[in-house]
Amino acid sequence: MNSNVAVPCAVLVTGLAIVVLLGTGSARPVQTVGYSYDGETWSPTLPSPLFDNEIRWVPGDRRDAAFHVFNDTDDDGRIQLKLVSDSREFSESLTVSIDGTEYRSGCGTVLIGAHEKRRIGATVDMTVNAGNATQNSRAFVDLVVRWDNGDSVSCVSENQEGAYA
Numbered sequence: 001m002n003s004n005v006a007v008p009c010a011v012l013v014t015g016l017a018i019v020v021l022l023g024t025g026s027a028r029p030v031q032t033v034g035y036s037y038d039g040e041t042w043s044p045t046l047p048s049p050l051f052d053n054e055i056r057w058v059p060g061d062r063r064d065a066a067f068h069v070f071n072d073t074d075d076d077g078r079i080q081l082k083l084v085s086d087s088r089e090f091s092e093s094l095t096v097s098i099d100g101t102e103y104r105s106g107c108g109t110v111l112i113g114a115h116e117k118r119r120i121g122a123t124v125d126m127t128v129n130a131g132n133a134t135q136n137s138r139a140f141v142d143l144v145v146r147w148d149n150g151d152s153v154s155c156v157s158e159n160q161e162g163a164y165a
Contacts, residue, residue: 032073035145042070049143050067051143058126059128059134060126066122068119070116071114078111078147079147080107081143081146085142093126094106097122122143124143
């Protein structure tokens with residue numbers, strides 16, 4: 001090969017190597033927290049509410065829901081579940097349990113380690129002696145799911161948004 005061809009070929013090969021190396025980007029994947037109902041397909045939010053608001057609650061009712069969380073980050077974090085209702089009487093008659101631990105305040109948290117996938121089981125119970133105010137209206141009840149990687153998580157206020165639930 002003569003020098004008239006060798007120099008342009010060397011420049012071309014070097015240029016292609018630079019483009020390929022720059023094009024690969026960072027070897028480190030984007031770190032996120034994902035949610036899933038099946039533990040296989042992950043998204044940044046839950047695709048639908050955990051509970052059907054079309055069903056009327058009566059004293060003694062119990063509703064169960066489950067979802068998965070994937071903490072695909074390098075830091076431990078917490079998932080927080082909080083009951084939200086448009087009726088104070090209604091929300092005061094409900095308790096939430098997360099993986100069997102009951103939270104009378106209607107709000108609880110669970111530690112999720114770095115790179116951990118975890119199934120979360122949530123149960124909402126209405127007390128057997130719930131008052132008449134809970135039986136006379138069709139109250140909206142939601143379970144807000146919120147991620148926080150801080151050291152201590154306090155319950156969010158009712159107007160804060162979560163992952164959806």
